[in-house]
Amino acid sequence: MSTLGDQARTSLKNIIEALLLASGEPLSMATLASVFSDEERPTNTEIGKALEELGADYEERGLELKEVASGFRLQVRQEVNPWVSRLWQERPQRYSRALLETLALIAYRQPITRGDIEEVRGVSVRSNIIRTLQEREWIRVIGHRDVPGKPALFGTTKVFLDYFNLTSLDDLPSLADIMDMGNIEPELELEQVVEPDPIEDEAAQG
Numbered sequence: 001m002s003t004l005g006d007q008a009r010t011s012l013k014n015i016i017e018a019l020l021l022a023s024g025e026p027l028s029m030a031t032l033a034s035v036f037s038d039e040e041r042p043t044n045t046e047i048g049k050a051l052e053e054l055g056a057d058y059e060e061r062g063l064e065l066k067e068v069a070s071g072f073r074l075q076v077r078q079e080v081n082p083w084v085s086r087l088w089q090e091r092p093q094r095y096s097r098a099l100l101e102t103l104a105l106i107a108y109r110q111p112i113t114r115g116d117i118e119e120v121r122g123v124s125v126r127s128n129i130i131r132t133l134q135e136r137e138w139i140r141v142i143g144h145r146d147v148p149g150k151p152a153l154f155g156t157t158k159v160f161l162d163y164f165n166l167t168s169l170d171d172l173p174s175l176a177d178i179m180d181m182g183n184i185e186p187e188l189e190l191e192q193v194v195e196p197d198p199i200e201d202e203a204a205q206g
Helices: 006-021 029-034 044-057 076-089 097-109 114-121 127-135 159-162 179-189
Strands: 063-068 073-075 139-144 152-156
Touching: 006 044, 006 073, 006 139, 029 044, 029 073, 044 063, 073 076, 097 127, 097 152, 127 139
Parallel strands: none
Antiparallel strands: 063 073, 139 152
């Protein structure tokens, strides 16, 4: 195990910063450690200290160090995102209310079947809504209910947590804080990551 002095730790911080900027996805502590040879590999404590210092460096800047379910990433702060989004001519379209309601029910009541969702919403759930959520890798089939027909049980994924800046489902805003389904999107709005991830519109309202 290596023991880094202050000067060496600064170098480690720079390495981690470069790794996070170069990566298009969050990096875990284990992944960060894996880029070092056995002789130079820092301890988890040293990596954690470097991440802490890096986060402090970004406190007054347009980027921030954010921990999500899959690890750590550098992303654009929400307050400057309106300006950053103007770099792209086409404004990302918003998801339909029907898709957001479906996603919210899965997130808060998982595991849940399509029939359960339809019972709560009072309307049928179109297949393209479920397909869009699965293509985005926000939901997945986590089992089947032991009843005739064996309907699929849906749950959210780590990709869902990462996208909405959550480390776990415990970080979801409480239902008491969401007055109606129309408030779900602003409550869970993504803070733009360094690599843009345009939102694909789901036009279906059923």
